[in-house]
Amino acid sequence: xxxxxxxxxxxxxxxxxxxxxxxxxxxxxxxxxxxxxxxxxxxxxxxxxxxxxxxxxxxxxxxxxxxxxxxxxxxxxxxxxxxxxxxxxxxxxxxxxxxxxxxxxxxxxxxxxxxxxxxxxxxxxxxxxxxxxxxxxxxxxxxxxxxxxxxxxxxxxxxxxxxxxxxxxxxxxxxxxxxxxxxxxxxxxxxxxxxxxxxxxxxxxxxxxxxxxxxxxxxxxxxxxxxxxxxxxxxxxxxxxxxxxxxxxxxxxxxxxxxxxxxxxxxxxxxxxxxxxxxxxxxxxxxxxxxxxxxxxxxxxxxxxxxxxxxxxxxxxxxxxxxxxxxxxxxxxxxxxxxxxxxxxxxxxxxxxxxxxxxxxxxxxxxxxxxxxxxxxxxxxxxxxxxxxxxxxxxxxxxxxxxxxxxxxxxxxxxxxxxxxxxxxxxxxxxxxxxxxxxxxxxxxxxxxx
Numbered sequence: 453x454x455x456x457x458x459x460x461x462x463x464x465x466x467x468x469x470x471x472x473x474x475x476x477x478x479x480x481x482x483x484x485x486x487x488x489x490x491x492x493x494x495x496x497x498x499x500x501x502x503x504x505x506x507x508x509x510x511x512x513x514x515x516x517x518x519x520x521x522x523x524x525x526x527x528x529x530x531x532x533x534x535x536x537x538x539x540x541x542x543x544x545x546x547x548x549x550x551x552x553x554x555x556x557x558x559x560x561x562x563x564x565x566x567x568x569x570x571x572x573x574x575x576x577x578x579x580x581x582x583x584x585x586x587x588x589x590x591x592x593x594x595x596x597x598x599x600x601x602x603x604x605x606x607x608x609x610x611x612x613x614x615x616x617x618x619x620x621x622x623x624x625x626x627x628x629x630x631x632x633x634x635x636x637x638x639x640x641x642x643x644x645x646x647x648x649x650x651x652x653x654x655x656x657x658x659x660x661x662x663x664x665x666x667x668x669x670x671x672x673x674x675x676x677x678x679x680x681x682x683x684x685x686x687x688x689x690x691x692x693x694x695x696x697x698x699x700x701x702x703x704x705x706x707x708x709x710x711x712x713x714x715x716x717x718x719x720x721x722x723x724x725x726x727x728x729x730x731x732x733x734x735x736x737x738x739x740x741x742x743x744x745x746x747x748x749x750x751x752x753x754x755x756x757x758x759x760x761x762x763x764x765x766x767x768x769x770x771x772x773x774x775x776x777x778x779x780x781x782x783x784x785x786x787x788x789x790x791x792x793x794x795x796x797x798x799x800x801x802x803x804x805x806x807x808x809x810x811x812x813x814x815x816x817x818x819x820x821x822x823x824x825x826x827x828x829x830x831x832x833x834x835x836x837x838x839x840x841x842x843x844x845x846x847x848x849x850x851x852x853x854x855x856x857x858x859x860x861x862x863x864x865x866x867x868x869x870x871x872x873x874x875x876x877x878x879x880x881x882x883x884x885x886x887x888x889x890x891x892x893x894x895x896x897x898x899x900x901x902x
Contacts, residue, residue, distance in 0.1 A: 462514050464828055466492055468564065468836045469517040472843070475563025476519040476556060483552035486543040489520040521545045521556070531870040538870060546867070550858035557851045557858075564840035565775065568833040573771030575830055579761040583754040585625040588613045588673035590710045601669020606655035608670070609646065616643035624757060625672040632657050634781050636666035674709040674752050685749020690738040692727065692750070699733070700726040709752055716740055778834060782841040848880025 470492055480487050486505060491497065493511025500509045511517070523538075523545030530538040538546040545553065591610045593601050614622050617631040618641055631640065636659040643652050657666030676698040681688045698706055701715035702724050716723050723738045738748060762770060844852040857876065861868055 464832050465515065468832055468839060471563050471567045471836065472560045472839060473517045473519045475559040479559030480519065480521050480556045483555050484543065484548055485545055485556055486522040487519060488522050492517045527870060531874055536869060538867065550861045554855050554858050557854045560851055561840040561843045564836040568836040569771045569775045571829050571833040572774045573767045576759065576770040577762050577764060577767030579759045581756060581758045584757050585672045585674060585755060586613065587615065587622050587625055587628050590671040590673050590708055592669040592671055595710065595714050602655050602658050603668040603670050606642070606653045608644065608653060608655065612644040612646050614642055615645050624755065632668055633665040671710045676706050676709055676712050677753055678750055679753040680751040682749035682751065686739045687749040690736045692736065693729065696727040696729050698725055698727045775837060778837045779841065782838050847883060848876045849884060850880065853880055
């Protein structure tokens with residue numbers, strides 16, 4: 453399973469990198485810049501083939517890639533000779549106008565954005581199925597002593613069904629989560645159904661400094677009715693069956709799965725479980741070990757949700773809307789990096805991203821081929837947008853930093869000095885190396901916790 457995750461992760465990340473570098477490649481050729489090499493992966497090439505004037509490579513390290521444009525020699529000569537500018541040799545990067553260089557740099561991130569829009573449009577156009585939960589809630593404060601969450605301050609109660617947030621209908625738990633997660637420290641008008649009574653409340657999600665997302669302190673209600681039992685599991689050995697309603701664990705009443713697991717973990721060896729089958733109450737003992745997580749073999753009910761098939765123009769509009777939401781959220785997320793969040797959790801490096809892509813894909817393929825494909829594509833669209841935003845940051849050596857340099861060149865109406873460019877590049881390399889080192893350490897900690 454771990455090898456499948458790594459393989460799928462590398463494949464997915466490779467697709468996103470390929471799209472990015474393809475943008476640079478096609479734009480460079482279009483504006484008259486010669487491309488010397490196009491590589492997927494870094495390091496010494498394990499495969500390479502020259503077609504025309506371009507050498508296509510597969511690098512030893514299968515993360516990242518590059519599009520090498522002609523111009524290194526002219527830059528090196530200008531730097532060594534301490535000239536005021538770089539010789540404008542036709543076909544080289546610095547031999548074209550700064551405006552054309554901007555196009556070549558901007559096209560990589562642009563292709564990532566276009567890729568995300570196309571993927572999201574196809575997903576929404578075809579329609580997809582997902583398993584979800586109802587929007588009925590359980591207060592987290594009931595299971596954590598002396599802790600008050602925004603949900604408690606707002607007046608929410610266990611059993612409330614959240615039916616609307618800021619005017620948007622919320623039928624399922626993932627819709628509630630999405631609205632809360634993207635709005636830390638922003639007031640939300642929440643409409644709840646409380647046993648038939650419609651109540652409007654205001655809740656302000658707190659910033660979860662571990663993840664950078666908003667949270668209000670709620671779980672989601674799932675009835676303790678067994679949907680299925682894993683063959684040969686502890687639950688099956690104890691005689692539990694599909695359709696049984698568990699009413700108590702070790703004498704504690706359990707109306708939902710949160711109460712069930714809370715009661716179960718108080719005695720992590722053998723649990724005395726009361727359940728109702730065909731209107732008759734029964735009791736059984738189930739072996740439970742915390743080292744196995746919740747591996748009892750009980751599968752709880754889920755809501756099967758399917759989006760409708762959309763016409764092509766409607767799907768494209770939906771793809772643009774969803775991509776724009778993700779893009780704006782990514783931009784806002786950078787501001788949270790300076791708000792005291794746990795950077796080892798919030799900043800993902802290539803190792804963690806590869807693992808996450810593989811994990812999402814393998815879990816999806818475990819349900820069905822279509823679900824796996826949709827899950828992987830959706831996650832790749834998210835990563836593609838994140839790569840677009842990251843590369844447009846005005847940091848030296850990134851696409852955004854290069855664009856800033858060329859804008860300055862346009863304003864000054866004369867090229868930058870080669871030594872100034874080298875200083876900027878050196879600073880950029882140092883910053884990127886430091887960021888990658890930090891992200892790698894975070895990735896290692898993340899995988900260790902997994």
